[in-house]
Amino acid sequence: MEKREQLYEGKAKKVYATDDPALCIVSYKDDATAFNGLKKGTIVGKGVVNNHMTNLMMRLLETKGVPTHFVEELSERDTLVKKVKIVPLEVIVRNVSAGSFSKRYGVEEGIVFESPTLEFSYKNDELGDPLLNTYHALALKLATKEEIALIERYAFTVNDVLKEYFLSLGVKLIDFKLEFGKTADGTIVLADEISPDTCRFWDAKTNEKLDKDRFRRDMGGVEDAYKEIFKRVTGGSQT
Numbered sequence: 001m002e003k004r005e006q007l008y009e010g011k012a013k014k015v016y017a018t019d020d021p022a023l024c025i026v027s028y029k030d031d032a033t034a035f036n037g038l039k040k041g042t043i044v045g046k047g048v049v050n051n052h053m054t055n056l057m058m059r060l061l062e063t064k065g066v067p068t069h070f071v072e073e074l075s076e077r078d079t080l081v082k083k084v085k086i087v088p089l090e091v092i093v094r095n096v097s098a099g100s101f102s103k104r105y106g107v108e109e110g111i112v113f114e115s116p117t118l119e120f121s122y123k124n125d126e127l128g129d130p131l132l133n134t135y136h137a138l139a140l141k142l143a144t145k146e147e148i149a150l151i152e153r154y155a156f157t158v159n160d161v162l163k164e165y166f167l168s169l170g171v172k173l174i175d176f177k178l179e180f181g182k183t184a185d186g187t188i189v190l191a192d193e194i195s196p197d198t199c200r201f202w203d204a205k206t207n208e209k210l211d212k213d214r215f216r217r218d219m220g221g222v223e224d225a226y227k228e229i230f231k232r233v234t235g236g237s238q239t
């Protein structure tokens with residue numbers, strides 16, 4: 001399958017058409033942004049890590065009953081996916097306080113929750129992805145009630161599966177962001193990526209950050225963190 005015209009360029013990925021109207025090619029870049037594009041940079045090798053890691057996670061989740069957009073990895077940076085219309089909701093699941101949760105509610109980072117939390121934000125860069133609840137999402141017709149219920153169910157399944165998986169690699173899954181899409185026949189599938197850009201990963205022993213917070217917070221060791229998490233998910237091999 002070959003790339004045809006570019007359909008879209010996001011902050012971290014480009015999307016191309018293919019000869020099959022039901023399929024697209026996603027191409028992962030090394031570009032990194034934070035704070036709604038205010039901070040810009042490059043994380044060398046990030047696209048390769050995020051492409052392969054996302055695909056491994058999507059395949060694992062498919063086996064656990066979460067439908068995804070994944071079709072086939074084509075190269076180091078390119079993946080064939082089902083063409084979807086992205087539901088404009090960012091779905092954030094948290095197991096431990098960090099980031100905007102800590103800031104908003106005035107609590108330290110690292111508080112382990114008894115049950116995971118789920119929140120939505122409206123995927124809209126111009127508005128800065130504002131937080132919203134189910135009533136707001138329904139009022140704005142971003143999804144139906146049934147779709148939102150399904151998305152919540154899938155998101156918690158993703159959390160259960162990934163939390164256990166990462167713990168087996170010595171990594172705590174602190175929080176993450178998901179995006180879902182709708183195929184031409186209206187099926188809701190998990191889309192976008194699952195990577196150190198979109199998850200917080202802390203080493204289980206040392207709590208060392210192995211994710212994009214190192215870039216967001218100018219902590220250094222950004223590339224090494226991506227390499228380390230990649231090494232763990234690929235078991236040291238590159239395949």
Ligand code: TMP
Binds near residue numbers: 100199
């Ligand atoms: P937050 O604590 O900044 O709200 O982030 C929660 C999680 O969502 C964290 O794992 C990073 C991820 N995330 C994204 O993937 N994209 C975004 O634009 C933001 C703000 C967070």
Ligand code: ASP
Binds near residue numbers: 011035037212
């Ligand atoms: N990638 C997002 C942005 O540039 C935010 C983030 O991941 O912190 O806005």
